[in-house]
Amino acid sequence: MLHNPVAVSAAYRHTCALDDTGVVCWGYEPDGNPNVPALDFDKDLDGLQDAVEDANSNGSVDTGETDPLNPDSDDDGFTDGEEIIAGTDPLDPFSTPDLVVPGDVTGDGIVNVADVLVCTRIFMGLVSSANEAACDVAPLDAGGVPLGDGQLNAGDLSVLQRMVLGN
Numbered sequence: 001m002l003h004n005p006v007a008v009s010a011a012y013r014h015t016c017a018l019d020d021t022g023v024v025c026w027g028y029e030p031d032g033n034p035n036v037p038a039l040d041f042d043k044d045l046d047g048l049q050d051a052v053e054d055a056n057s058n059g060s061v062d063t064g065e066t067d068p069l070n071p072d073s074d075d076d077g078f079t080d081g082e083e084i085i086a087g088t089d090p091l092d093p094f095s096t097p098d099l100v101v102p103g104d105v106t107g108d109g110i111v112n113v114a115d116v117l118v119c120t121r122i123f124m125g126l127v128s129s130a131n132e133a134a135c136d137v138a139p140l141d142a143g144g145v146p147l148g149d150g151q152l153n154a155g156d157l158s159v160l161q162r163m164v165l166g167n
Contacts (some may be wrong), residue, residue: 004042005047029053047067047081066090104164105134116160123152137163 003020014027053068066073066080080090086097103111119135121127137146138155
């Protein structure tokens with residue numbers, strides 16, 4: 001099967017194509033069967049093949065199908081493929097994946113002093129939060145991306161402070 005072919009070259013007894021998997025070739029076989037691979041496209045690059053999005057292959061978006069030309073069929077900010085992986089409905093704008101932004105315990109989309117204060121209070125056992133996992137930001141990987149280690153400790157508070165201060 002060819003996945004998003006971008007180039008093809010043909011000669012007398014063989015053909016080759018370049019796709020997401022590399023170079024795929026087919027051609028003359030002694031039994032007469034050329035073994036031509038099926039084409040598999042993802043025109044909107046949402047992670048779902050067009051044949052999956054247009055399940056009945058009629059070229060139109062029918063009930064229950066996502067749009068193979070629109071990566072976000074329900075316009076909720078998540079691609080159809082992201083929603084399928086997360087187990088949410090790519091046709092329902094109110095069904096979105098739960099995202100935890102590392103450090104953003106307040107859920108406002110940014111990491112700021114309020115997050116440091118809430119995480120400090122959680123660390124001290126003074127409050128609890130449904131977004132408590134967002135406080136778990138230490139250790140950092142080599143590129144400075146928060147990994148978390150499943151526990152809230154002073155290292156997490158230190159990393160949060162550095163995230164807010166930008167250093």
